[in-house]
Amino acid sequence: MIRKKKIIILVCFLLVVCFLLVVDKCLQMISCGLRGQCLESPNGRYEAYVNAFAKFKLLGKFKRYYEFSIYDVSNKVKDKPYSYGDENRIKRFLLDGLPQEKYLDLIRSEKKIIKWSPDSSEVTYALEDIEIKLKIGEDKGK
16 A cells, blocks of 8 residues: 555656646747847848847746847838748847846837948947947858
């Protein structure tokens, strides 16, 4: 009788651990995006974005990171924002470890931090003490 109780307790424990691992994995897959800034290139072919994301974890803190990206929007449907997908992304740069309050407030503010070169070959993201440059090139840069 004691052996059956131990087996039942062990099975219940393993089920709880498996359930927590599945929940943790699901939370890791969920990311929450906070809208940042967007700017169309001078030639109208590209759009540059900067956004903040948070990935949640059950066991530990959530991870915040920033995404700097360029999309080719030459085939975008008029009057339909985001009518293109990841296949249209030509450059992407992820950055984490930045102080949350300082940069999150900055990218969501009215201060423009995205600047295109006049020939649309390069975009600069000018944060207060960090400058990130992405160049349009032949490689997809994903």
